[in-house]
Amino acid sequence: MIRTLIAARRTAGNVLLRRGFSTTRSTRDNLPTTNSPIVNRLNFINSVTGSSSQIPTYRVLDGVGKPIEGAELPEIDKAFAIRLYEKMMLLPAMDNVLYNIQRQGKISFYMTSHGEEATIIGSAASLASDDEILGQYREMGALLWRGFTIDEAMAQCFGNEDDTSGKGRQMPVHFGSPKYHFHTISSPLSTQIPQAAGVGYALKRDPQRRSKNVAACFFGEGAASEGDFHAGFMLASTIPSPTLYICRNNGFAISTPSTEQYYGDGIAARGPGYGIDTIRVDGNDIFAVMNAVTEARKRCLEQGRAVLVEAMTYRVGHHSTSDDSFAYRARAEVEDRKRIDNPITRFRLFMESQGWWNEEAETELKARIRADVMAAFKRAEALKRCELGELFTDVYGGEEPWNIKEQREELSGLLKKYGQVWEPWRNELSKYKNNGRDLTGS
Ligand SMILES: Cc1ncc(C[n+]2csc(CCOP(=O)(O)OP(=O)(O)O)c2C)c(N)n1
Numbered sequence: 001m002i003r004t005l006i007a008a009r010r011t012a013g014n015v016l017l018r019r020g021f022s023t024t025r026s027t028r029d030n031l032p033t034t035n036s037p038i039v040n041r042l043n044f045i046n047s048v049t050g051s052s053s054q055i056p057t058y059r060v061l062d063g064v065g066k067p068i069e070g071a072e073l074p075e076i077d078k079a080f081a082i083r084l085y086e087k088m089m090l091l092p093a094m095d096n097v098l099y100n101i102q103r104q105g106k107i108s109f110y111m112t113s114h115g116e117e118a119t120i121i122g123s124a125a126s127l128a129s130d131d132e133i134l135g136q137y138r139e140m141g142a143l144l145w146r147g148f149t150i151d152e153a154m155a156q157c158f159g160n161e162d163d164t165s166g167k168g169r170q171m172p173v174h175f176g177s178p179k180y181h182f183h184t185i186s187s188p189l190s191t192q193i194p195q196a197a198g199v200g201y202a203l204k205r206d207p208q209r210r211s212k213n214v215a216a217c218f219f220g221e222g223a224a225s226e227g228d229f230h231a232g233f234m235l236a237s238t239i240p241s242p243t244l245y246i247c248r249n250n251g252f253a254i255s256t257p258s259t260e261q262y263y264g265d266g267i268a269a270r271g272p273g274y275g276i277d278t279i280r281v282d283g284n285d286i287f288a289v290m291n292a293v294t295e296a297r298k299r300c301l302e303q304g305r306a307v308l309v310e311a312m313t314y315r316v317g318h319h320s321t322s323d324d325s326f327a328y329r330a331r332a333e334v335e336d337r338k339r340i341d342n343p344i345t346r347f348r349l350f351m352e353s354q355g356w357w358n359e360e361a362e363t364e365l366k367a368r369i370r371a372d373v374m375a376a377f378k379r380a381e382a383l384k385r386c387e388l389g390e391l392f393t394d395v396y397g398g399e400e401p402w403n404i405k406e407q408r409e410e411l412s413g414l415l416k417k418y419g420q421v422w423e424p425w426r427n428e429l430s431k432y433k434n435n436g437r438d439l440t441g442s
């Protein structure tokens with residue numbers, strides 16, 4: 001059968017040649033649906049670099065904050081450097097307090113950014129303040145960079161009446177802010193990845209924002225194992241949009257190390273598969289992150305296409321307050337990473353080498369930040385929750401549907417019956433503004 005087919009093809013080729021065609025399909029240098037060159041050797045590939053080496057990691061500052069030979073520093077002055085450093089330092093200060101508050105049972109949950117300060121602040125500082133951010137959950141620093149206050153962050157975590165993110169209806173760290181173009185975090189992993197491709201496309205279609213804004217999407221290397229990663233990349237690749245994907249590769253997805261998360265060359269190797277410009281960067285080097293994100297953003301806008309940045313870092317903290325990471329990794333490994341590759345220390349050493357920072361400034365900053373965070377915590381703790389009836393608002397636009405009405409009436413009935421006579425309910429009601437009277441009517 002095969003021999004017959006080959007013979008038929010040869011005959012067809014000869015016929016074409018005899019009719020004056022200079023080439024046949026089998027002798028052209030590529031096939032009709034691809035520009036791939038024809039070769040005569042079996043060449044299996046398993047690397048996007050062309051050799052079998054891994055994609056390199058871009059770096060500007062070495063482990064002790066010294067610029068590496070030939071690397072370009074971002075153009076920043078002392079004031080901007082101090083702003084970066086202050087925000088990097090604010091993150092662990094807030095993380096430590098909020099983590100402990102959760103341990104005291106005052107908030108239900110928390111997630112820290114320990115170890116990822118350079119990736120988060122460096123990226124945020126390289127975006128325009130009105131670029132749309134779609135985060136995963138560890139990106140509180142991007143909001144703080146844009147002007148979200150410590151009070152606002154505390155209010156969200158406490159779910160109190162000042163919570164501008166969601167009136168206390170979301171879990172802690174599920175921030176959102178239309179004012180700061182920060183789309184509300186949602187717990188199911190990777191949903192933000194296809195959504196970002198859509199946001200990028202909407203930006204491209206808007207004459208006011210076309211070539212001006214990108215959709216910046218943060219996700220973890222673990223989230224990249226979800227189907228939505230591929231759906232999102234497919235969308236951004238085939239329906240081009242200025243979507244800037246920033247993967248925080250911190251080595252863990254809760255207890256699953258990245259070595260069990262993929263067999264290929266990290267997340268970066270997937271970008272070229274989708275025809276997406278890609279770079280891998282040292283995520284503990286704030287200057288490398290800034291240069292990479294600045295260039296990636298420029299490409300997004302100039303080409304109207306997605307770009308991928310994979311920031312290599314290490315999750316120093318536990319995954320969340322629901323995790324004890326020493327159950328699956330050695331304490332010594334974490335201590336080593338904290339010491340050797342600390343993104344904050346690296347940047348501080350650079351600042352000191354420029355004469356922009358010293359011990360005195362460090363002591364003053366730490367004391368000021370600590371006082372600010374503690375004061376915000378006290379204020380947040382003293383505030384009540386929103387009115388209980390807010391539980392039912394903002395679910396749908398337009399007229400309230402019957403099912404929401406029915407649920408409100410049911411709760412209202414139960415509260416009238418048991419709200420004051422049963423102690424757990426009485427205690428709980430006292431935490432709401434007006435003690436739930438908007439529903440009980442008394
Ligand atoms: C669809 C879905 N599956 C599982 C989870 C549970 N979960 C929450 S965070 C997480 C790990 C994510 O790891 P990664 O994306 O690397 O982010 P990191 O926590 O390291 O920042 C998992 C499995 C979830 N929230 N959603």
Ligand SMILES: [Mg+2]
Nearest residue numbers: 220250252253
């Ligand atoms: Mg991770």
